[in-house]
Amino acid sequence: MSPSLRAIPGTQTTPKSLTVLGATGSIGQSTLRLVEQHPERFSLDILTAHDNVEALAELARRFSPRQVVIGNEAHYAALKGALANTSVEVAAGEEALIAAAAAPCDFVMAAIVGAAGLAPTLAAIQAGRTVGLANKECLVAAGELVMRSCRQSGATLLPVDSEHNAIFQVIECNHNDDIEKVILTASGGPLREMDAQSLTQVTPEQAVAHPNWSMGAKISVDSATLMNKGLEVIEAHHLFSLPPEKLEVVVHPESIVHSFVHFVDGSVIAQMSPPDMIIPIAHTLHWPERHGFDAPKLDMVSIGSLHFEAPDHARFPCLGLAYDAMKAGQSMPAVLNAANEVAVHAFLDKRIGFTDIQRVIGQTLDSSSPQGYASLEDIQSIDAKARRIAETFIT
Numbered sequence: 366m367s368p369s370l371r372a373i374p375g376t377q378t379t380p381k382s383l384t385v386l387g388a389t390g391s392i393g394q395s396t397l398r399l400v401e402q403h404p405e406r407f408s409l410d411i412l413t414a415h416d417n418v419e420a421l422a423e424l425a426r427r428f429s430p431r432q433v434v435i436g437n438e439a440h441y442a443a444l445k446g447a448l449a450n451t452s453v454e455v456a457a458g459e460e461a462l463i464a465a466a467a468a469p470c471d472f473v474m475a476a477i478v479g480a481a482g483l484a485p486t487l488a489a490i491q492a493g494r495t496v497g498l499a500n501k502e503c504l505v506a507a508g509e510l511v512m513r514s515c516r517q518s519g520a521t522l523l524p525v526d527s528e529h530n531a532i533f534q535v536i537e538c539n540h541n542d543d544i545e546k547v548i549l550t551a552s553g554g555p556l557r558e559m560d561a562q563s564l565t566q567v568t569p570e571q572a573v574a575h576p577n578w579s580m581g582a583k584i585s586v587d588s589a590t591l592m593n594k595g596l597e598v599i600e601a602h603h604l605f606s607l608p609p610e611k612l613e614v615v616v617h618p619e620s621i622v623h624s625f626v627h628f629v630d631g632s633v634i635a636q637m638s639p640p641d642m643i644i645p646i647a648h649t650l651h652w653p654e655r656h657g658f659d660a661p662k663l664d665m666v667s668i669g670s671l672h673f674e675a676p677d678h679a680r681f682p683c684l685g686l687a688y689d690a691m692k693a694g695q696s697m698p699a700v701l702n703a704a705n706e707v708a709v710h711a712f713l714d715k716r717i718g719f720t721d722i723q724r725v726i727g728q729t730l731d732s733s734s735p736q737g738y739a740s741l742e743d744i745q746s747i748d749a750k751a752r753r754i755a756e757t758f759i760t
């Protein structure tokens with residue numbers, strides 16, 4: 366087991382205090398759905414968002430947290446005004462977000478999307494908190510820094526991503542040394558069966574229409590390009606200290622098996638559940654206990670059969686680009702992540718086509734060389750440079 370993934374003995378007797386970074390997003394909302402189901406188990410300390418004042422104010426009125434933080438400082442007055450008749454404290458800006466992440470509480474849900482989540486998530490880790498990690502981009506961009514900070518502060522990192530949560534549930538009861546390989550499953554996304562020519566014409570609406578999972582726009586596009594699986598392979602590499610050659614991907618369109626762990630003695634242990642993020646979120650929130658809730662249940666008879674196939678690297682080259690960046694190491698995964706964010710936003714804004722995403726990432730990687738990093742500032746400067754390079758390929 367990775368040193369940061371350590372067990373905490375004991376049974377919860379008082380409500381857990383929670384901070385939810387990215388409360389207005391898909392993971393944030395699912396987290397709050399669980400809190401709503403079990404108000405006796407949780408108390409909300411801080412909720413954050415970036416631009417969505419209306420949604421954050423609505424959550425503040427519904428859940429009465431101690432504080433809300435809006436990342437974009439320009440919205441401070443609007444949020445303050447919206448909560449004028451409440452006792453909820455209001456703060457704004459990047460520094461307030463970082464302070465919120467580090468503030469004392471029992472559990473921080475790190476659910477900001479993209480590299481923007483790195484500084485606050487790192488602040489929570491450096492403060493030694495128990496962190497539910499949904500924000501995979503922070504591990505992709507700064508895996509060594511994040512894991513080193515975990516070891517130094519004694520923070521506990523609980524993977525929220527369904528595949529990593531599955532692997533964690535298996536590894537928790539076994540030994541890392543006995544693992545032969547880990548296979549992450551991928552749904553294949555909404556474009557799994559589309560031919561190469563048709564992929565060039567895909568619209569943002571088609572790309573975000575995921576058949577199994579309801580998610581934010583960015584991760585939905587990542588899922589359609591298979592970059593999401595590439596980011597997840599890098600995430601698993603850091604979380605579970607596994608080398609690239611022990612990490613594989615298989616396409617599994619039903620999204621019922623969330624990962625397989627192959628052991629040296631020929632045993633394979635998989636974790637299964639319906640494709641609903643509320644299940645891995647509940648696992649992390651309650652960990653190390655398990656509690657029942659109004660969860661969707663798995664009915665294997667009605668599912669009937671499960672299917673598995675190899676990923677098609679020719680039609681979906683982003684997965685291969687992620688493996689290349691992981692193997693190159695150092696700054697290259699951060700470059701990959703930054704280029705992907707730039708390309709996905711350009712695609713969602715209809716400035717480039719769907720298959721241009723892979724082109725922009727490939728060109729940005731080709732224009733960059735690996736460099737070491739030691740601090741958050743180093744990563745931020747690598748990220749900013751990669752974004753500038755990627756923008757030059759948005760044509």
Ligand code: NDP
Binds near residue numbers: 501
């Ligand atoms: P969403 O886009 O739905 O939500 C993103 C959240 O982050 C919102 O609260 C948003 O605030 C906030 N945010 C956006 N930009 C910034 C910024 N610059 N600074 C601070 N906060 C910001 O994303 P998801 O919930 O889908 O995903 C969140 C993370 O979880 C991602 O890293 C994703 O890869 C990961 N994940 C998501 C899964 C899912 O099922 N959705 C599954 C597994 C992992 P606002 O609303 O104000 O813009």
